[in-house]
Amino acid sequence: MSLRRPVPHPLLATRLGNLLDCFREYGAPDARFRFWLRAFNLLWVCAIRTPLHDLEQWRVRKRVEAQAFAAPPVFIIGHWRSGTTHLHQLLSQDPQFGVVTLLQAAFPLDFMTTVAAPIFGALLPAHRPMDTVPVTLESPWEEEMAMASFGLLSFYHAFFFPRHGRRIYREAVHFEGIAPQRVEAWWRDYRYFLKKVQCGQPERRLLLKNPANSARVAALRVRFPGAKFIHVHRHPEEVYASTLLLHRKLQEIWSLQEGDPVSLRDIVLNNYADLMTACIEQTSDLPARELIEVRMTDLESNPLAALESIYRQLELPGFDAASARFTAYLEKIGVYRKNRLSLSDDERSALRLALSPVFGRFGYG
Numbered sequence: 569m570s571l572r573r574p575v576p577h578p579l580l581a582t583r584l585g586n587l588l589d590c591f592r593e594y595g596a597p598d599a600r601f602r603f604w605l606r607a608f609n610l611l612w613v614c615a616i617r618t619p620l621h622d623l624e625q626w627r628v629r630k631r632v633e634a635q636a637f638a639a640p641p642v643f644i645i646g647h648w649r650s651g652t653t654h655l656h657q658l659l660s661q662d663p664q665f666g667v668v669t670l671l672q673a674a675f676p677l678d679f680m681t682t683v684a685a686p687i688f689g690a691l692l693p694a695h696r697p698m699d700t701v702p703v704t705l706e707s708p709w710e711e712e713m714a715m716a717s718f719g720l721l722s723f724y725h726a727f728f729f730p731r732h733g734r735r736i737y738r739e740a741v742h743f744e745g746i747a748p749q750r751v752e753a754w755w756r757d758y759r760y761f762l763k764k765v766q767c768g769q770p771e772r773r774l775l776l777k778n779p780a781n782s783a784r785v786a787a788l789r790v791r792f793p794g795a796k797f798i799h800v801h802r803h804p805e806e807v808y809a810s811t812l813l814l815h816r817k818l819q820e821i822w823s824l825q826e827g828d829p830v831s832l833r834d835i836v837l838n839n840y841a842d843l844m845t846a847c848i849e850q851t852s853d854l855p856a857r858e859l860i861e862v863r864m865t866d867l868e869s870n871p872l873a874a875l876e877s878i879y880r881q882l883e884l885p886g887f888d889a890a891s892a893r894f895t896a897y898l899e900k901i902g903v904y905r906k907n908r909l910s911l912s913d914d915e916r917s918a919l920r921l922a923l924s925p926v927f928g929r930f931g932y933g
Contacts, residue, residue: 666772676714730827
């Protein structure tokens with residue numbers, strides 16, 4: 569799919585200091601015009617916007633820190649391209665839930681006071697870069713994008729600095745080799761951002777979708793007691809092929825370095841295996857009222873039945889009241905047109921070897 573307009577870079581919303589930290593940590597942009605042009609635009613925009621970030625923090629910090637969560641959040645987890653976005657958008661039709669919007673994820677440091685929303689909205693493409701899912705400023709979005717503006721520990725940096733993709737994944741998602749004080753600082757930033765989101769919808773329970781959280785379930789349970797988890801899963805071959813496309817598309821529009829297509833396959837495969845291993849281990853002792861596992865094909869073939877089972881098992885109220893909204897949304901979007909992807913025999917063999925626990929755990933042939 570060709571893009572009609574450039575997609576705004578997520579790091580346009582960060583502080584200049586964080587941007588410079590990224591360059592120090594992962595290296596300068598490669599010596600090609602498109603990379604230097606992106607870096608130049610990031611530098612001057614971040615330099616101008618950094619005082620605005622500081623101003624908002626000064627104005628709203630006390631209010632945000634005093635904000636209580638309406639209820640323990642509901643976390644949608646599952647590997648990238650497993651159907652998490654579809655479920656997120658579907659469940660967000662229920663007015664009891666509040667979500668992180670694209671505007672908030674794109675402007676996490678100053679969305680409460682920014683006046684740049686009309687400009688950002690005008691720059692948005694009609695659909696996401698990797699598929700045909702439409703996007704608007706109010707689209708439900710994953711908070712992992714927001715965390716890229718807070719510091720180095722965000723999986724999104726792998727799209728910007730692909731030569732360090734495996735390291736970024738292990739550090740940002742599993743906090744491997746990261747000093748405890750830095751991990752705690754990340755959790756403070758994460759909680760602060762979610763409280764900012766809650767400020768705008770104080771009565772609504774947060775419904776959060778972030779594939780990276782699939783490896784953080786144990787920590788989320790400690791920091792958000794009573795949280796609920798919905799794990800969406802899909803056939804590993806489809807997930808792997810679609811994730812490769814995701815990386816290629818986002819590197820094409822956001823990367824500051826040249827990626828290696830050969831090593832990318834290994835990075836995606838190893839990340840997939842690590843994420844699912846952590847997810848299975850950390851959800852194994854969750855009671856049924858706190859975790860439900862949903863097969864994407866069931867959500868597609870009989871969505872209302874799948875949704876009803878989610879509400880019933882997690883003991884969430886309001887399914888009957890929201891069912892008409894779910895039906896209206898499903899009728900509006902119609903049949904989702906997926907990308908047609910294929911794998912080589914070698915890729916299938918490597919996938920089945922690395923993901924054998926996933927094939928067995930969820931009964932994929």
